[in-house]
Amino acid sequence: MLNRVRWAVAHLVSSGGAPPPRPKSPDLPDAPSPQTAAPPEEPRSPPATAGSGSAAPAKTVEARASFSRPTFLQLSPGGLRRADDHAGRAVQSPPDTGRRLPWSTGYAEVINAGKSRHNEDQACCEVVYVEGRRSVSGAPREPSQGQGLCFYYWGLFDGHAGGGAAEMAARLLHRHIREQLKDLVEILQDPSPPPLCLPSTSGAPGSSDSSHLVGPQSCWSSQKEVTHESLVVGAIENAFQFMDEQMARERRGHQVEGGCCALVVVYLLGKVYVANAGDSRAIIVRNGEIIPMSREFTPETERQRLQLLGFLKPELLGGEFTHLEFPRRIQPKELGQKMLYRDQNMTGWAYKKIELEDLRFPLVCGEGKKARVMATIGVTRGLGDHNLKVCSSTLPIKPFLSCFPEVRVYDLTQYEHCPDDVLVLGTDGLWDVTSDCEVAATVDRVLSAYEPNDPSRYTALAQALVLGARGIPRDRGWRLPNNKLGSGDDISVFVIPLGGPGSYS
């Protein structure tokens, strides 16, 4: 997330005074106490096989939050220092000697080349057990009644303007997902279509009376079919929102600084759900073929959503910005001339006569990695950022940032996967310098050098991907074999094998 927030850190509202009251909801898990990683913790016992966590007891809350690495790396104090070394940029992976990540998932990361004090990426890999909150019939659940659900979970969180949001998301987002799934435990295990309505009390009719519809509305003559899959998607979407709301509540407590992109994978009942909010990316490489599993949310890809919001709610622009887009900054002396512009409804460009308010700064400007919302931030979805203000202004940016992910679903049962089929997750540090095709080529090259049943091959692949994006120090920079600059950003990669859930779980 290097360079993606400009002028932002200096303008974070510093928290003073007492923290605001924190409303409590049964849907919101408590924030667990931070764990220390030194001395290294054992990974939790299954089903929570490996947990992310924080590390290194530090003198201030800020420092603690900014200097944690995933617990599953099992870093010693010395290892933690090496992981935090901008000069060496040592690639970190879970030790080969310890307990493996679920499914023999491969993981590797490297810190940035010095642009932020600590590695602001965070990661989490968990097996999460969901106990049902209630039975569908509305009767209180008996302890003996039914089985809970397990889901596998991987998350990459790319922080900006501080590491707090990424660290908090890594600790808690899967718990929010678990909370959202609690109501669905029985429903998801019942092959019949989900009930549209759940009774509030035992014995009351639920969805069975849906045929008793009244009125002339022919558009209501039938009821919509809702799939189990769409319930899981809705649960993940709402979990992102609850996570973001929790960050908003706790932002003054020093716990949440900055914001983060979130790329999350949930495996549940045969399907892989990939939820992305930000500019990380997930692809499946299957038999050499590339299947995109996410898209990036940036000021360019979300231009029309941002402009529409500015158009409908001009007060959010504070008289400082215009929702119109221009291909370059307009100069005052150009007043009255005709300039190319795009409005919220347009994909093409047209000329308009420059008026006084067109001299305001555009809501969206720049191209590629330099594109910005309100001249400040280069991603448009993610968690946190509740304190983020426009440079030299009190104007909040958050209303333009959305916490909602796009969720794509991949049915693992529809294809017989081989050990070389993998789902690759990476923060933008990987993708800024590596194309999908180059990743697929690395997948092929590295995995073919290992036996198919060697569980260390996925870690080796993750390391190769991180190394390939970082490059080696040469000519006063980190350079790739083609002598182009490698990524100076934090880089984090998960490699999830798709052939093995049955054997590994």
Add this chain to the structure above:
Amino acid sequence: MLNRVRWAVAHLVSSGGAPPPRPKSPDLPDAPSPQTAAPPEEPRSPPATAGSGSAAPAKTVEARASFSRPTFLQLSPGGLRRADDHAGRAVQSPPDTGRRLPWSTGYAEVINAGKSRHNEDQACCEVVYVEGRRSVSGAPREPSQGQGLCFYYWGLFDGHAGGGAAEMAARLLHRHIREQLKDLVEILQDPSPPPLCLPSTSGAPGSSDSSHLVGPQSCWSSQKEVTHESLVVGAIENAFQFMDEQMARERRGHQVEGGCCALVVVYLLGKVYVANAGDSRAIIVRNGEIIPMSREFTPETERQRLQLLGFLKPELLGGEFTHLEFPRRIQPKELGQKMLYRDQNMTGWAYKKIELEDLRFPLVCGEGKKARVMATIGVTRGLGDHNLKVCSSTLPIKPFLSCFPEVRVYDLTQYEHCPDDVLVLGTDGLWDVTSDCEVAATVDRVLSAYEPNDPSRYTALAQALVLGARGIPRDRGWRLPNNKLGSGDDISVFVIPLGGPGSYS
């Protein structure tokens, strides 16, 4: 557009009193006087080869507006009566004896089976000459200076709640496009990139000073590249908006009743621009392959845009609607129970406790052809509808309807087209009962029965497509060969050959 507006006709605000003042803009062409089609007009001379128009002098404005057919059909009074006969449903095409449509375009149409009094589809096919309004340098254009531009134009307009909007769009939309292109005549013919800024007076510097940028904003370090293509897209997008604004101004003058979907093709400088606002559809069939050139805009495909607008501007819901979506109507007795819902940011479903305001009617409801916005209209983009109200209410629906098209571009020069490669445009009367694949099969079957250089083959194909969607009268209905019901809607089809611009133009 059969059945796509419910309860709407009865609730159109009837115009009384004097028409409102009509602001005049140099960008807006005057509405030309209606032409009469009886006695049949000759098609206009090239470059305006064939013009749409209105027909049959009638006793009231309403009747006139609702009872016109495209001029290029050259219908006699008797022909006009046959075209208006719901029982016979004779397929209409331009006469084989007259001047052909540009590019030997095929066209066929048929009236609905009785659901509206007249055929509410309209069509237009024109060759439009654009004279430049000014030179890029800002100097007044000399008569001898430079050449104008020609574009080929096809439009299908599927009216609802009356034929007025469709008839007006068929008469005027291409003139709005011409107006938008007037400023671009020189720019589009100049191979260098379009200037970002046009000087207001002769001699003033235009785009050349774009490097004199100030400020620390690195996102402005470069200027955006704007293509010629995106200028044409912008011109078409703005033309739709100006057309819609003209309808809004003239709605009380009895000239514009109802609304219409608009599907428009512009061929200009080697590229085909397909602009769609509504539920008509365009596909290219090229060497048997299907290339979608549009998508449909309905309450289902635009659910999230509609919900977002209702969420951000709740006053548009008038306390009568909720922006939340439910899979069926909630009954008051279900208050307090948990019901599935989708909010504007969600693609999945989740349960929520039913509160009082959830008992309001949902902004979006129903599925497929029965999906509706505010229980009223089944398309979400198009022109007109400025008088459309919610049933038994004064709540306007228009804010939820967008006049902006999606424009797709197809570069005709990137492929060597053969005479069997065609662009097929159809109103929903065609697509409701005919799949893309079935259309492609008919393309193959009909065209292979004609010599490649027989210019009547495209009309024969259009007729076959309309007949195939209409079916034949049997068992008290119009039925297809498979005995399923044919379309009872108005059906209109253009078949545009892609192999022949050079030879036909």
